[in-house]
Amino acid sequence: MLRKIAEIIVVYRHALAVIAMFLLVLSGYGLTQLRFESDLSKQLPEDLEAVKDYFALQNEFNAGSSALIYVKIESTKSVVDVRDPRVIEAIYNLEQRLKEREYVTSTFSIADLCVQILGRLPRSIEEVNFVLNFLPPEAKNGLISGDYSSTLVIVEINRERNQETLIRVYNEITSDIEKSNFPDGVKVILTGDLGITYRILQMLQSDMNKTMAVAGAIVVFLLLYFYKSPVRMLIPLIPLIFGVVMTLGFMGLLGIPLDMATSTVGAMIIGMGIDYGVHITNRYYEERSRGRPPEEAAEEAITETGKALLGAALTTIAGFLALSISILPSLKRLSITLTMGLGLAAINAVIITPALAILEEEIRSLLFKKETRISISGSESKLAGLFRRWGWRIKKFPIGALILALIISIISLYGLSQVTTEVRLEKMIPRGIPEIEALTDIRSEFGGQDEIYILVRADDVRDPEIVRAILRFERAVEADSYYNNVFESESIADEVIEKYGFIPNSKDLIKEALKDSSLVSPDYSMTIIKFKGNFMGVTQEDFDRIMRYFEEEIEMSYFPAGTKVSLAGEAYLNYVLNNLVNSELSRISTIGTVIVVLVVFILFRKPSVSIAMIMPMFLGALWTIGYMGLTGIPFTQTLAGVVSMIVGLGVDYGMHITHRFMEEFREGNKTPIITTMESVGPSILVGALTTAGGFLALLSADLTAIHDFGKVLAVGIFASMFSAYLVTPAILQLEFGKKIGGGESEKD
Structure with missing residues (x-):
């Protein structure tokens, strides 16, 4: 059946390309509809009691949303401290501007106290001291620092929590600060809930563009290195670009927002999706090097490699679909986007890649009047030679490979015991950002301005x-x-x-x-x-x-x-989210693993073959979590589904090795493990490097959560790849070695 589909794809490749172009144009419109989401409450299910209480708090008391304006003396050349009447006047002017905004419900500052007690603004530092002496020590310490170098303006806000309103409110308050005529040497920072949320939104937007660009550059570099041709490099790259644009475009059309998790999808699809095109391209050129005409080589690539790609895509998607069972909306959205993205990448790879490969050869023949071929995995390749020797080592010492895998697993088990969680949004922003530094100062100088609410109903x-x-x-x-x-x-x-x-x-x-x-x-x-x-x-x-x-x-x-009494507010939402991440982590990981295992056993049935395929995903996940524990990377709401994702990705490498091994075994090859590693090993390496490259592009992100997400997924890819090189061929050799009998030596 797959061969028949391959024939249809090759024969009607031009019509299918036109359809792909139409979908690409439609996706272009969808890109204009994309929006960003940084509201913490949208990361939790709406029917959760803590979320209901949070919205009750906002609706009834306008609570839970605030802005802190931090006023700090940076230079004492013109202003001694915040008791200077000019500073007090600037704060008062700022408050008057803020009170004209429809979303500001109240403000409070040292200027308010001066007006209440003096009936006017102070004219000297002595008058300010007179006002401060009326305050209890704890109230004074909560408003002005001990050395009088900083003070706060507390602004209560009632606004719609969406992207457009957030940006407008932040920009208007920032504009009001600039127009309030603070003296030289005074630094004013907008922080708190509003400032942090705005900064996260800003970073989400820049991080998505930056990580996609870096991921694309890494993939292009690797493809150029392995294919040695900027034109042939485009063969697996163009279908990938189609897949990424379609994914983001359909997200816009379906109303799926870009949040802390889904903003990574562009770089992730670039990293994962290129794998499909690379395998199809490599098998095409392998068949061409054997003398087959272009159409037959394309059919063979789709038929044989398509079997492994189909299984790999299904198992990867199965791992990602496990995220959809989560009660966390962000993970559900990530599941939909990754499943859609991988599906589109796989379809584009199978349909567009062979057509491009044939077209490239036709154009090259017309221009240069001669036929040239390329292969990165043939017997003449140095890389293939390295994997040929590796296959020989595994053939001779399969037990040694398994022992090495066991040692790494024991170390990882210790790291597993050290893993923690962290879900607070402000912890997702790196140190050095003004809003975070201001919050740190506020906590050290004023005892903190975080709020916890107890909601009492009767x-x-x-x-x-x-x-x-x-x-x-x-x-x-x-x-x-x-x-x-x-x-x-x-x-x-x-x-x-x-x-x-x-x-x-x-x-x-x-x-x-x-x-x-x-x-x-x-x-x-x-x-x-x-x-x-x-x-x-x-x-x-x-x-x-x-x-x-x-x-x-x-x-x-x-x-x-x-009387009903309950905790409420944003701080409590963070706590609830942390507990949900812990529970969802184990549930999603277990279900995702079970689904992938079932898919593998249904597709391949034979237990020993299936075990050889799935061991890399188990070990890849274990080694990755061990790495997180040993390096102190916590689980976040973004990383809650990482085990399921690694399981879905990790099984691909074992599947490619096993599929090629069984193909060689059925054809009577006396050294199937050597041939397999020689032919498939380089393709897996290229695919893993490009996939990990896409993930490592997330290291260029500013947000700590996205940075860690990319690092962990890249480690997961390399861990899965290395375990596939170690464990899968060792298990296959132990299972089928005696049936094969002798074989060639390393020299052969």
């Missing part, structure tokens, strides 16, 4: 018993500040006590105290307890400990019957 939260329960909870948390990093809290209990000095039993009196409160919902069915501190700047282990502390405090707290 029929009427103004019930005196509920208010007392809120006060007890708040005081208990404050008492453990040394443990939970809380430095400030705010609740309706504080507002009631501020008015009366105590919590009255009268509901009417509480209603009077809370009539202008921003901490209760309009229908009084919800209220929040807000805690500020350094929660996100700590290690992942400490972050998890702090979040567990709040969960345990909620469980142990006493609230009246019918």
